[in-house]
Amino acid sequence: MCDMDSSVIEKFCNITGVSETEAEHYLEAFNGDCDEAIKAFFDSEDATNLDSPPHGEQTSQPVEDSCGHENVTSFSKSSSANKPKITTFSSLANKSDDESDERQAFYVGGSETGGGGQQVLGPPGRDRKIVPNPSQSPDVFVRNLFQAAKGKGAEVLDATKYDELKSKSSKRLPFSGAGYKLGDDPNATPQLESTASCAPSSSSVSEQNVVVKMWRDGFSLDSGPLRSYTDPEASEFFNAIQSGQIPQELIRSAGGGMVNVMLEDHHHEEWHAPPTPKIKPFSGTGQMLGFPLPQMVSTEPKVTENAETKKSSPVSVDDSKPVTQIQIRLPDGSRIVVRLNNTHTVGDIRRAVVSERYVNELQQFLQH
Structure with missing residues (x-):
């Protein structure tokens, strides 16, 4: 057995947790090469763990750090168990951070309350997925959310198709309920008569488009109003989106119908409240039930006497004979002037009145 440096044996024991005798055995087998000895030790442990799953929380991984590195602050099992095993949130933003983000940190050796110990890094993770984290900056969170959604089959829409979907969501459906007349029995079952013109199609009723706008501050x-990325409900909302599913919140609001979710990237803008729509107040007049009706005023333009005489009349007038003019007041308050000869009768006057106002054809004429 070659003489081994006691510091190398001590470091091997601190990392692997074995006795000095076993440490000397591994170091002697690799001619004192601490790195190769530790790798061989963990390789043998991995082969053993394939047959029987580990019972503890600590997981053995190949060592990446050399024995010459200084010891770092130790972590207790309770605190390290709550942290994610793989950190991938900044892998897209900075390529230089990949080395530190894609390896899993383990604590080996020492005691949980202090003492010697060393943090070693495991191998890079395989099949890593981008997991959006609301605690990250809006740039990273929104970018990772879009990438996760596209990885689950989300479609990138062009401007034309996107405007078409938004226009569908703004269309209002016609009223398709039942109405009652005054005096009808409200307890009676209404008989609905659906027509092709007013009955909405099944696709328009069961489809709803929702636009999720991603702002810098929420x-x-x-x-709708601004919502925080860190709310518990928001966490459930975005977990469903990154998994390629419709959030339950939107399914409940749609009554179980089909929902189209569209994401808009506004992470470079602050949220601003939408402008309040201007409501034009009612400017007409109303009538209460039981009040007398207002006087009906004719909206027909008044014509002058000369204009009345120029109209063609069904009564022929002979200008070579004596001619007279008769002014007639109609029931609606208007007046007409009829040119007649002295030989015309009352029947001719009636025909002249009817030709001016056809509504007077069915009325009775009284002579005073």
């Missing part, structure tokens, strides 16, 4: 649904 997100909003359509033109």
Whole structure:
């Protein structure tokens, strides 16, 4: 057995947790090469763990750090168990951070309350997925959310198709309920008569489009209020989106119908409240039930006497004979002037009145 440096044996024991005798055995087998000895030790442990799963929380991984590194601050099992095993949130933002983000940190040796110990890094993770984290900056969170959604089959829409979907969501469906007349029995079952013109199609009733706008300081649904990324409900909301599913919140609001979720990237903008729509007040007049009706005023333009005489009349007038003019007041308050000869009768006057106002054809004429 060659003489081994006591510091190398001590470091091997601190990392692997074995006795000095076993440490000397591994170091002697590799001619004192601490790195190769530790790798061989963990390789043998991995082969053993394939047959029987580990019972403890600590997982053995190949060592990446050399024995010459200084010891770092130790972590207790309770605190390390709550942390994610793989950190991948900044892998897209900075390529230089990949080396530190894609390896799993383990604590080996020492005691949980202090003492010697060393943190070693495991191998890079395989099949890593981008997991959006609301605690990250809006740039990273929104970018990772879009990438996760596209990885689950989300479609990138062009401007034309996107405007078409938004226009469908703004269309209002016609009223398809039942109405009652005054005096009808409200307890009676209404008989609905659906027509092709007013009955909405099944696709338009069961489809709803929701726009999720991602702002710098939060997100909003359509033109709704601002919501924080860190709310518990928001965490469940975005977990469903990154998994390629419709959030339950939107399914409940749609009554179980089909929901189209569209994401809009506004992470470079601050949220601003949508403008309040201007409501034009009612400017007409109303009538209460039981009040007398207002006087009906004719909206027909008044014509002058000369214009009345120029109209063609069904009564022929002979200008070579004596001619007279008769002014007639109609029931609606208007007047007409009829040119007649002295030989015309009352029947001719009636025909002249009817030709001016056809509504007077069915009325009775009284002579005083």
